[in-house]
Structures are given as structure tokens and as C-alpha cells.
Amino acid sequence: MSDRSDNMPRCPFSLDRRRFLQGLGATGTGIAMAGLSTSAWARSCPADDMPDTDPEVTSAPTSTATTDAYPFHGTHQQGIVTPRPANGMIVACDVLARDRDGLEQLLRTLTERIAFLTRGGTYPQGDPRYPPADSGILGPTIAPDGLTVTVSLGASLFDARFGLADVKPRHLQRMTGFPNDALDPSRCHGDMSLQICAHTHDTTVHALRDILKHTPGGLMVRWKQEGTVPVMSPSDTGPTPSARNYLGFRDGTANPDTADTALMDALVWTGHDSEEPAWTRGGSYQVVRLIRNFVERWDRAPLAEQEAIFGRCKDSGAPLAGGTEYDIPDYSDDPDGQVTPLDAHIRLANPRTPGFEKHRILRRPFNYSNAVEANGQLDMGLLFIVYQADLEAGFITVQKRLNGEPLEEYIKPVGGGYFFTLPGVIDENDFLGRGLLEAAASHA
Amino acid sequence: MSPRSLFLAASAFGLMTLQGTVQADVATEALVEPVADYKLYVLDNLDRFVTHTQDFTQAVEAGDLARAQSLYAPTRVYYERIEPIAELFADLDASIDAREDDYEKGVEDPDFTGFHRLEYGLFEQRTTQGFAPYAKRLMADVNDLEARVQGLTFPPATVVGGAAALMEEVAATKVSGEEDRYSHTDLWDFQGNVDGSQKIFELFKPLVIDEDPAFVERVEENFAAVEETLAHYRQDADDPTSGFVSYEQVSDEDRRAFVGPVNLLAEDLSTLRGKLGL
Numbered sequence: 135m136s137d138r139s140d141n142m143p144r145c146p147f148s149l150d151r152r153r154f155l156q157g158l159g160a161t162g163t164g165i166a167m168a169g170l171s172t173s174a175w176a177r178s179c180p181a182d183d184m185p186d187t188d189p190e191v192t193s194a195p196t197s198t199a200t201t202d203a204y205p206f207h208g209t210h211q212q213g214i215v216t217p218r219p220a221n222g223m224i225v226a227c228d229v230l231a232r233d234r235d236g237l238e239q240l241l242r243t244l245t246e247r248i249a250f251l252t253r254g255g256t257y258p259q260g261d262p263r264y265p266p267a268d269s270g271i272l273g274p275t276i277a278p279d280g281l282t283v284t285v286s287l288g289a290s291l292f293d294a295r296f297g298l299a300d301v302k303p304r305h306l307q308r309m310t311g312f313p314n315d316a317l318d319p320s321r322c323h324g325d326m327s328l329q330i331c332a333h334t335h336d337t338t339v340h341a342l343r344d345i346l347k348h349t350p351g352g353l354m355v356r357w358k359q360e361g362t363v364p365v366m367s368p369s370d371t372g373p374t375p376s377a378r379n380y381l382g383f384r385d386g387t388a389n390p391d392t393a394d395t396a397l398m399d400a401l402v403w404t405g406h407d408s409e410e411p412a413w414t415r416g417g418s419y420q421v422v423r424l425i426r427n428f429v430e431r432w433d434r435a436p437l438a439e440q441e442a443i444f445g446r447c448k449d450s451g452a453p454l455a456g457g458t459e460y461d462i463p464d465y466s467d468d469p470d471g472q473v474t475p476l477d478a479h480i481r482l483a484n485p486r487t488p489g490f491e492k493h494r495i496l497r498r499p500f501n502y503s504n505a506v507e508a509n510g511q512l513d514m515g516l517l518f519i520v521y522q523a524d525l526e527a528g529f530i531t532v533q534k535r536l537n538g539e540p541l542e543e544y545i546k547p548v549g550g551g552y553f554f555t556l557p558g559v560i561d562e563n564d565f566l567g568r569g570l571l572e573a574a575a576s577h578a
Numbered sequence: 579m580s581p582r583s584l585f586l587a588a589s590a591f592g593l594m595t596l597q598g599t600v601q602a603d604v605a606t607e608a609l610v611e612p613v614a615d616y617k618l619y620v621l622d623n624l625d626r627f628v629t630h631t632q633d634f635t636q637a638v639e640a641g642d643l644a645r646a647q648s649l650y651a652p653t654r655v656y657y658e659r660i661e662p663i664a665e666l667f668a669d670l671d672a673s674i675d676a677r678e679d680d681y682e683k684g685v686e687d688p689d690f691t692g693f694h695r696l697e698y699g700l701f702e703q704r705t706t707q708g709f710a711p712y713a714k715r716l717m718a719d720v721n722d723l724e725a726r727v728q729g730l731t732f733p734p735a736t737v738v739g740g741a742a743a744l745m746e747e748v749a750a751t752k753v754s755g756e757e758d759r760y761s762h763t764d765l766w767d768f769q770g771n772v773d774g775s776q777k778i779f780e781l782f783k784p785l786v787i788d789e790d791p792a793f794v795e796r797v798e799e800n801f802a803a804v805e806e807t808l809a810h811y812r813q814d815a816d817d818p819t820s821g822f823v824s825y826e827q828v829s830d831e832d833r834r835a836f837v838g839p840v841n842l843l844a845e846d847l848s849t850l851r852g853k854l855g856l
């Protein structure tokens with residue numbers, strides 16, 4: 135540490151105290167509104183609109199999508215049926231609040247921060263002798279940049295600490311290992327997961343730092359995994375082809391149609407089952423799995439074997455029977471697996487037999503690339519995220535069917551957890567988890 | 579202390595920044611006395627640090643393993659208390675308190691000296707054999723530190739900023755148990771950092787309490803919460819001067835119980851300089 139207080143370089147600024155105080159009054163009683171207050175500092179630093187010049191090597195990358203904003207208020211949280219942007223991360227946290235009031239305070243703070251971050255706006259400017267209100271990594275005014283933050287709760291939150299056991303979602307449980315898993319305890323479970331997605335990576339990092347800065351006594355990060363999805367150019371002739379995962383296959387093709395609200399009500403949103411607590415309506419079960427891919431080995435596997443393992447053509451993403459990516463696989467005239475092996479990933483995951491529709495899940499994965507393993511092999515894989523109305527009927531049933539699939543030779547699930555994504559925040563008076571806390575209060 | 583108010587502190591954080599900006603600057607003269615008192619505190623701790631280091635290093639040189647082990651943690655406490663000042667001398671801080679992670683070759687690195695080099699010998703290799711040169715060097719460095727601090731003018735911003743810096747230390751290296759990985763005496767260091775931070779806070783409290791009593795109350799509550807958890811792990815729960823059990827015995831739940839108040843203290847105390855116009 136060094137003492138630089140006397141010769142610290144400072145941007146010149148001038149304070150209009152009267153306007154500042156008015157701004158303070160308008161912010162009411164808490165951080166809730168901090169992001170909304172207009173800047174009261176008239177800076178004498180030049181505005182940052184630069185004259186047009188030819189791009190230089192360090193010119194900022196530009197995008198026209200930074201103003202994309204998904205409305206925060208609604209029956210469901212964003213980040214589930216919201217189109218998947220190029221960047222996503224899962225941050226699993228432990229809740230440090232000591233009682234239900236503390237938990238409510240945490241959920242209210244999260245609500246306020248997410249509402250601000252996903253809408254964008256200007257941070258208040260303060261006295262430079264204080265730490266600034268924000269990390270500033272996106273500048274004093276932030277753009278929404280397609281940001282979504284999705285809050286989900288783990289089974290451990292329903293232990294004795296907060297007295298929520300009686301209102302736990304029916305299927306919520308601690309994730310248990312499947313036969314091919316090698317779970318690393320430091321990358322599993324958590325009281326809460328935050329799924330943060332945006333067009334650019336820095337927007338997700340900024341949101342995370344903002345949230346942690348505002349919840350110092352409330353949350354402790356347990357583990358975090360970031361991921362990406364390659365950006366595709368739209369096709370002129372048909373639907374945009376699906377992005378590829380790190381095994382080189384198009385991923386997401388056979389997902390249920392998120393535009394079909396009746397289908398989403400049946401497959402994704404919880405609460406239509408009368409045995410679930412009423413507060414869960416509009417929420418969803420979130421499964422996160424960190425699935426390492428052995429990419430060196432995979433890249434040395436014959437193409438025909440790769441395609442047989444998935445049951446799809448690598449280049450086009452079409453079913454092995456032919457056609458295009460979006461042709462629906464039909465196994466009815468292939469009962470012995472001559473064309474699509476019976477143990478192909480997609481055939482096990484969805485045999486397309488009558489009655490199997492209810493086991494369909496909504497996948498929203500990202501590719502991850504971390505450091506290297508001790509053996510010099512790349513540590514990369516799939517940040518597998520799925521949503522379903524019923525955890526048992528969804529992920530657990532499908533994963534059990536996949537146990538022992540040939541793909542297992544090339545993958546190793548190492549972490550993750552089961553969470554319940556809270557229903558959406560209806561309006562300004564509502565907050566994340568209100569229904570849960572009210573249900574718990576009336577149960578007591 | 580109510581757990582609720584603990585959490586409220588967090589959510590009120592954003593507002594603290596705003597309140598600070600409308601506060602009148604504290605007159606520079608008002609800082610003179612607490613800074614002088616702090617220097618006395620540091621010198622007193624340094625004095626005791628020198629004496630304890632003498633006993634500790636003599637035990638190493640005399641080959642008394644058990645005694646050297648038992649004096650390791652109680653000696654370090656004095657250093658941990660005054661770290662904001664001690665750290666001003668980067669060369670000595672490195673030779674006295676660096677950890678093996680600071681060196682590419684780890685414990686094998688010829689530049690790796692000081693407490694943690696001795697810790698490795700005493701608690702991992704369980705020997706004093708060959709460690710006399712490290713003991714001599716440590717004693718020389720500690721004497722040097724005392725001489726240098728005596729001649730130092732204490733910069734107010736460093737002193738005040740030290741309250742938060744110490745909590746950052748706790749958050750970064752104590753909660754995880756990586757500071758004293760062989761002796762597992764982290765709780766001693768933890769207490770040292772907390773003592774040092776609390777001392778600074780107490781000295782400057784009179785200058786901020788009228789302007790922001792809520793801030794003072796929050797900080798006191800969070801210090802109390804940390805102390806309460808620490809007390810569970812005292813060898814003698816009723817004796818605040820007794821030592822601590824091994825950090826290995828601290829439950830995951832309690833490790834987490836530290837994190838909340840420690841982070842809240844780090845956030846709150848990070849505004850202390852601003853509140854004092856530094």
C-alpha cells in the first residue's frame with residue numbers, strides 16, 4: 135500500500151451541490167434507486183464522443199446490439215425462453231444471510247440490481263475520495279446489451295436456516311452422481327445459481343461484479359463457469375443453422391419450440407402440476423452440468439463414428455436418414471438401428487415414441503474453455519443448462535436413458551447442480567421469491 | 579446483535595457512498611491525535627514483536643522443536659496487527675512474511691525466507707535442523723523493521739486506509755486457510771488482522787460518529803459478529819488471550835459465517851478514508 139493521497143491525479147470535476155442534493159432526495163431510502171438517479175456532477179472532462187477516424191488496431195469493437203433489452207417484469211424470468219446470446223455464465227453461490235428477513239433483503243436487492251442492469255442507465259457519480267459506485271468496466275452509463283440474469287434456488291436453501299422446508303418445490307433435490315460422473319465437490323451445488331447471459335462477455339462480468347458489490351454480507355460465490363456460443367450469420371434461405379458445440383456438432387436443433395406457449399407451459403413452466411406448491415407457478419427446474427469433452431481424443435475419432443455416436447451428420451446437422459438439419463428424425467422404419475444406432479445420443483435422448491413428449495427438455499447450453507489439465511490436454515466442454523417443468527420427468531429421466539451411451543467415452547461430467555428458477559417479477563412492487571416467502575410465512 | 583441488521587448493512591452500502599459526499603471534511607488538525615496514538619500502538623506492538631521473535635528464533639537455533647512450534651503463532655500476531663505499516667517496507671515484508679506461492683520454485687526457492695519458510699520446516703518437515711540461518715535472518719529483518727518504523731512519519735491516508743486493508747487481508751488469505759497452511763494457525767493471524775483494523779476504527783470513530791452514527795453501529799456489529807465466531811475456536815473460550823485451535827477444525831459453516839461480516843467490514847471500512855476527507 136502506498137500513500138498517494140496528496141499527489142493523486144484526479145479528473146477535474148465540479149460539483150453542483152444543489153442539484154446533487156436534489157438527486158439524493160430522489161433516490162429515496164436505498165440503493166434500489168441508485169442507478170436511476172441522474173448524474174449530478176458536471177464533469178469538465180471532455181465528453182467521450184470522438185470525431186470519426188479510421189479504425190485503429192485498438193479501436194473498440196462495435197455492435198449495433200448493445201441497446202437490446204429484455205423486459206425484466208413478467209410472469210417468467212428472462213434467460214429461459216429468451217434467445218441465447220453469445221455469452222453465458224453460471225455462478226453458484228452460498229447464501230450468507232442468517233435468517234428469513236436477511237434472505238428477503240437479499241432477494242429484494244437482487245431484484246433491484248437486475249432490474250437496473252438489464253435496463254441499463256447511469257451510475258451516480260460521487261466524491262472521488264470514496265470508492266466509486268460501480269466497477270466502471272462498462273463506463274459510467276451502461277447499455278443493456280441483451281443482458282439477462284436468472285435467479286434459481288438450490289435444495290440446500292430449503293434446509294433449517296430459513297424455515298422453507300415445507301414449501302420446497304416437490305422435485306428439488308441435491309444432484310447425485312450418475313455412473314459416468316466424476317463430480318468435483320468444489321464445482322457442485324449451491325444455495326442459489328445466477329445465470330448471467332449477454333451479447334458480450336464483459337457485460338456478464340460487469341453484472342456479476344455489480345451484484346456481488348451490492349450483496350457483500352449476502353452471497354458468497356461457490357463456483358462459476360463461463361461459456362460462449364459461436365455467433366452465426368442468418369441464412370437467406372431458411373432458418374439460421376444451429377451453433378456448434380466443442381465436438382463440432384450443431385447443438386440445439388431438436389429443442390422444443392419456445393414460441394409455442396402451450397408447449398412451454400407443458401414442458402418448461404412449473405405449476406400446472408397440482409402437487410407442486412402454488413408459489414412455484416411460472417418457475418422452472420434448472421439443471422446445470424459441467425461436462426468436460428475429451429477433445430484431443432474426439433478429434434482422432436473417425437468421422438463416421440462421431441456421426442453414429444450422435445445420430446446426426448456433422449456438417450449439416452441433419453438426421454442420419456438424410457434431409458436437412460430441421461427435418462424431424464423418424465426412426466419408425468429403422469427399428470434395429472441400421473441407419474441411426476439405437477444407442478445414438480439423440481435416439482436415446484428422445485426415442486420419438488408415443489408418450490415420450492412429456493420427457494422433452496429445453497436445452498440452453500454454452501461451450502466452455504478453461505485452462506489445461508496436468509497432462510497438457512485442453513480443459514473444455516459443455517456448460518449444459520436445461521429447463522423443465524418437472525425435474526424427474528425431464529433431465530433425470532433423459533440422463534438415465536443416456537447412461538452408458540457411446541458418447542461417454544469422450545465426455546466426463548465434473549460438476550453442476552439442480553436448482554429451481556423462481557417465477558418472474560410481475561411489476562415494481564413485486565420481488566424475486568416473494569411468493570415463496572409468503573407461502574413460508576403462511577405455513578408457519 | 580441482530581442478524582437482520584447485518585444484512586441491511588449490505589443493501590445500504592450504495593447509499594453510504596452518497597451520504598459520504600455531502601459530509602463536511604474533517605479538519606486536518608483533528609487527524610493529528612489519532613494518527614499519533616496509532617503510531618504508539620504500532621511501536622508498542624513492534625516492541626513486543628521483537629521480544630517474541632527473539633524467543634522464537636532462539637528456540638529454533640537451540641533446536642527446541644516443540645518450543646519453536648508453540649511460539650510460531652503467538653509471535654506472528656504482532657506483525658499481523660500492524661501489517662498496514664509493516665507492508666510499507668516491501669523488501670522486509672517479502673523477507674519476513676512471504677508465502678511459498680510468491681516464488682516460482684516454491685519452498686525450494688533460495689529467496690524464500692521468513693516466517694513461512696520456518697513454518698514449513700517446523701510443521702511440515704518437523705525439524706529445526708538447518709533452519710538456524712533462517713532464524714538469524716528473521717531476527718535481523720525484524721530489528722531492521724523496528725528501526726525503520728521508528729523513523730517513519732505515518733501518512734494519515736495509509737493509517738486510515740489500513741482498517742480496510744486489514745479486512746481485505748482476512749478476506750483474501752485467512753478465510754481460505756492458505757496463510758498458515760502447515761501450522762493451521764490461521765485464526766491467530768485472523769485475530770491479529772481484526773485487532774489491527776478495529777484499533778484504527780476505534781481511534782477515528784470519534785471523527786465520524788456524529789455525521790454517520792449508522793455507519794459506526796454497523797461496523798461495530800460486524801466486528802462483534804467476527805469476534806463471536808472467533809470466540810468459538812479459542813482454546814479457552816472465556817480467556818480472550820488464549821490461543822486458537824487448528825483452522826482444520828473450523829467447520830465449513832463457520833468459515834462461511836466469517837465471510838459475510840468480513841466482506842461487510844471491508845466494504846464499509848473502504849469508505850473511512852472518504853469520510854475523513856483523505
Ligand code: HEM
Nearest residue numbers: 379383384385386387388389425480483484516532533545
Ligand atoms: C457434452 C455433452 C453433450 C453433447 C456434446 C451433446 C450434444 C448433442 C447434439 C449434437 C445433439 C443433436 C442436436 C440437437 O438436437 O440439439 C443433442 C441432442 C440432444 N441432447 Fe445432447 N449433448 C450432450 C449432453 C446431453 C445431456 C446430458 C442430455 C440430457 C440428459 C442431453 C439431451 C439431449 C436431447 C434431449 C437432445 C435432443 C434429442 C431429440 O429430441 O432429437 N444431451 N445433444
